[in-house]
Amino acid sequence: MLKYILKRLVMMIPVLIGVSFVVFTMMYFTPGDPARIILGESAKEHEVEAFRDELGLNDPFLLQYGNYLKNLTLKGDLGTSYSTGKPVTEEIVNRFPTTMLLAAMSILLAALIGIPVGIIAATKQYSVFDNVGTILSLVGVSMPNFWQGLVLIIIFSVMLGWLPASGFYGPLYWILPAITVGTSSAATIMRMTRSSMLEVIRQDYIRTARAKGQSEKKVIMKHALSNALIPVITVVGLSLGILLGGAVLTESVFSIPGLGKLMIDSIKQKNYPMVQGGVLFIAIIFCFINLAVDLLYAFVDPRIKSQYKSMRKTGKRAVKM
């Protein structure tokens, strides 16, 4: 198991280097001169030129990237934010907890709604509950979340005056953003739970459990659910990654000072190091979430656990998942 984790961590390195290269390249070719932006329109041309030298912007492309990568790997240094002059790493570390809190609440909300609704819909297939649930889930995945955020603000802040429309200062402020970010995940989780459950309910071992005289509730909650949730774990994990991306727009709707809003502001200010750092950081988190999901599999599915184990013995590569 430990060997598997190590292997996965090693395999992550080239992917992340690739991400850093892609992001660096994109930012390099983005129009606009950072030196000019930082110094402002009134700065003289020779001052800008000197500043470009200082920032290393006149170096060849590959040298710039090499320096970036060197600083990143050796010092964990992602550069300096053009707008605040603080290290990018520090800015990210300051902002990330807010985004993570939002994402965590959203995924919790999504799972708490999506899984039970999916189970009930599957056990009562074609019932009114199932049909309404299925349509609502489709509506849920079809709503652009920035629009949903605006509509929620109109209803709950403007019309009813119950909840604050912007900021992120306490539980009351968290409700609307969490609903906004969580809705589409709730819908995806519900759809996955439902279809996975329907698949499992048809299996022979469910009949075996019934033939043992097990109660219907236990058949569903113990025998069916333990199998049906395995693919749902992937969806939850994947959703968490997508949520981190989706939070970018939602944070800007609710003026939440998280990583997403920071990145959008940075894009507008052509604050390249900040954007590069932010994307890279989210990609790292994304990779770790995927790894965590794969490891979680081993705890719920004994077939996969023994695959990891046998890999340790033989040293062979596991079946690709």
Added chain:
Amino acid sequence: MKKSFKGNSKLVKSSQSKEIAYRLWQNKAAMAGLLILLVYVFLAIFADHLAPYGFDDQDLSRRFIRPSAKYLFGTDNLGRDIFSRIIYGTRISLRVGLISVAISSSIGTLLGAIAGFYGKAVDNIIMRCVDVMLAIPSILLAISIAAALGPGLSNVMIAISIGSIPSFARIVRASVLTVKEQEFVEAARSIGASDLRIIVRHILPNCLATIIVQATLGVAGAILSTSGLSFIGLGISPPTPEWGSMLSAGRQYIRDHGYIVFFPGLAIMITIFALNLFGDGLRDALDPRLKT
């Protein structure tokens, strides 16, 4: 859809495509989705005749008029008729959706087919690049590319296309890997068919179901991303009546004039909803085994 299915493939017999069409026809939800989409296409084509006003007819004397018989969805901060702008907006959204999916699906299919068919080093190189792209959440990827390219309709299409190539490549590759092992491929090879011929004539037609479904859902994703990009000011800029930029422009007035943002968003939602309905139905019709 049916036609292309027939035209591209010798293996898929016409009776089979008839059966698929029949299954799709039987699926009420999918047909409802298709109907909505046809309405949108109709609106897009005849926008000039259907819209009561032009998309940029500014008139400050009629700002912020609530929805009424004269202005069905009300007017915005510049006195433009929102209903008309939404009708014109169908052109933008459908165009971006279809073109960017056409680009990403053809490049993605090409890469996926090459990776799946040749395997080994080629596969490794392509798929590692795909892994890199997939490690960035797609909306972030689109935002970064759009930021690099700058705003504008064609740049948005490029950004969204690039962003969705990896998932296409991955899905097509998986599909090619299974089809490749089948005996008719061996048979084609034994009569001396070239690689290109095997890929184009024998393997891809059998992956078509997967590609079509992914493309349908991809159009939905592309329309969502476009509006998202426009919403944060990286997409299509005013006065073009793009739904996302209408939301973005109307945002500051929601305190007093909520309807300004309500209708454009509703238009997006209904489009995506219809595409999802149709896409799900299509998947069930093309491969009944996958049906839940």
Added chain:
Amino acid sequence: MEKLIEVKDLRIEFASGKKIVKAVNGVSFSLEKGKTIGLVGETGAGKTTTALGIMNLVPAPAGRIRGGEVLFKGEDLLTKTQQEMRQTRGNRISMIFQDPMTSLNPVFTVGDQIAEGLHLHTKLSALEATVKAQDMMERVGIPAARYNEYPHQFSGGMKQRVIIAIALACSPELLIADEPTTALDVTIQAQVLDMMRNIRNKLNTSMIMITHDLGVVKEICDQVAVMYAGQIIESGSLKQIYKNPQHPYTEGLFKSLPKINENTERLIPIKGIMPDPTNLPEGCSFASRCPIADKSCVNIRQLSKEIEKGHFIRCMKRS
């Protein structure tokens, strides 16, 4: 002798789209304590559905029991609520399913799956249940040390032994075995069958053996009932059916079997296929394939008649 189970005129239907599949159409048979009956017939004859009917496990909402009685020691199981039925299932009546590969839950250990029934139906403590489950494993020929292993670590034959252990854990009075050896290799088949026979004799369990394999029936059964299109078309003692088959379908079944010790030139298959269960004929459902049928067979309902003591057939031509 006392009848353990008596099935009377059991009727089960499935809704398939707008059509109705008549899977079981008036099945009646009875079984004495300690005896084994073989339910024989080709795929789709309604054998498994009959068994699920006895267990009251016909998959709802598509399947419905439309009529009949299942008297278990005089009590009609069909009138019991699901709640009451649960006390019977796995406790007094158990069932072994056809496919051992898919009949075990992949995420629980085999030991826990065997002990589960004990927890449900006995007052044994957790430890006692574990010991009893391990004892069951030894009985069916699995080392008790494998208690904590998962189904994927077992071969097909071993899985089927686990399933048998699950079924027998609470010492049921009736065991329904649905093609218990069909999915196994031939060599394993014999072992499993042998083991089942031994345990049955030891526990004095009655058994309903569902199979399409006449060889299995001969090995293990006392009585035989031949099913065709949801009906029992011939039933009697093992001797009666094997020595003196009367129904043309039963005759056909025996003729289509290869015999090792006779010098058969060629096998005689039964021509045609079973009638569409959504559209069964008014009269004899075998008429379209029957060598001795005439027009009247198709239109007249065939009743079950006793042609010698305990030997029933549904054929107006032969009775």
